Amino acid sequence: MPLIERVTIAGVGLIGGSLGAAMRRAGLATHVLGFGRTARNLQVAQSRGLIDRIVTDVAEAADVDLIVLAAPVRSCAALAARFRAHARATTILTDVGSVKASLVADLEAVWDPSRVVGAHPIAGSEASGAGAARADLFARRLCILTPGPQTDPAALALLRALWEGVGARVEAMPAATHDAILARVSHLPHVVAYALVRALASRTIDGRSILDYAGSGLLDVTRIAASPAEIWRDIALTNRPALAEALREFGVALDDLARLIERGDAVGLERALQDAARTRQHLVGKA
């Protein structure tokens, strides 16, 4: 018997579409319904088999066992409010957002808090849309769940089974802990990459467009700056305090290196770079 009878995925982009595909492949739900704002993207999702069918009626979309909000973070609360009037008393609400504390609080304000479970599968990329979705996106990746004090243990267990069912490793932690960690290992690097591209864009030197001289290093560093602006605008604004702190910490580390360079401190600079190189050499993606 499938884990879930009916599920609606609201937003069938890279994450939502991949979740639909993975659930269908694993037989986790009897009906995977796709709901969204862009008809074209929904059609891509249907034609690629990411969902069983498209639902355009809010009432029908809400009449399910589980709703997965997979829209930009700042659209989620309004979307939940639209579903609320038509949902069952027992409908569980979850999301896949990269920011958790304030988003989950907003969802709990419009939904029975015992039926809300925040989730964040750490499996994005700079790609986006249903066309980029794939059923194995979550295989061996980490999905963080952020249950609150009011979360029904059964709802939490369902989400754990769902994410493990699509191949993810699941770890539960407080939403604030999630936000502080992700501000540093994900949101900060995105802002840094966007800033780096902005610093170099359109710059010419001696009549030469400097981006014509980009090597593989610059391509790596800036890859995530190709990520969808709308999604990262919402993440940055929603996780503002933690991100501001992370930016300050990065600023200190950057100033430290700049000072070693300016001073010509060869010994100190080599030691600093060596420490970083060793750390990076041992870093492998776990999330």
Added chain:
Amino acid sequence: MPLIERVTIAGVGLIGGSLGAAMRRAGLATHVLGFGRTARNLQVAQSRGLIDRIVTDVAEAADVDLIVLAAPVRSCAALAARFRAHARATTILTDVGSVKASLVADLEAVWDPSRVVGAHPIAGSEASGAGAARADLFARRLCILTPGPQTDPAALALLRALWEGVGARVEAMPAATHDAILARVSHLPHVVAYALVRALASRTIDGRSILDYAGSGLLDVTRIAASPAEIWRDIALTNRPALAEALREFGVALDDLARLIERGDAVGLERALQDAARTRQHLVGKA
């Protein structure tokens, strides 16, 4: 007939070793001699066929048609001075350093300036050593030559033929132009990546080591921070003025984004990220 009779590659790491392998494969030199400070690395180079043989005697190493300095930037001038006493009057001196103006000036101070040609193949990676070298490293990559007013056109032509012979595209430009461009598209991203790793290393939140939550985005952004500290210490210190300017420009771009986030300016932030995403989406490695 090969382009060159005898060549010495001083430093058979990733770049020097790959150049040896590529020259041997293309039959560009009759004798490719390897000279270096680390016996173990030289042995790896020889056993991998990157060089014809190891030369430990400075006099023998200098008695060649071409010397390629492929050591950390700040070791090159002293190395050239050691070779000088034993070199032929006609021996051409080149290098592969990521910084050109001050390095070439230092080489010209100890060598016949007409026989000095600065070169920079933009083909590195975070890998290093003879074990990472490969004959196709320069295929379709850009090699920048920085001849000065005194450079003998025949010496420049030889270097152009050499780099084209190993598959590179060659572009000549003034050394100062090279340094200003590379400060931005290469040296700056390295310092940013090193700083990012340093900001995150050893940081725990709520008892969790945050690097355990690194996703593919962070791995991409920080990949080049695994590069050899000694090489990048020398590059940063040698290209100090241009790098300091690039760091200031990056600081402005980062502060701009931080301000948009702090202000909660959703429209301005989305526009800024969108511009960067479009630029990055169109960016392909040309160097």
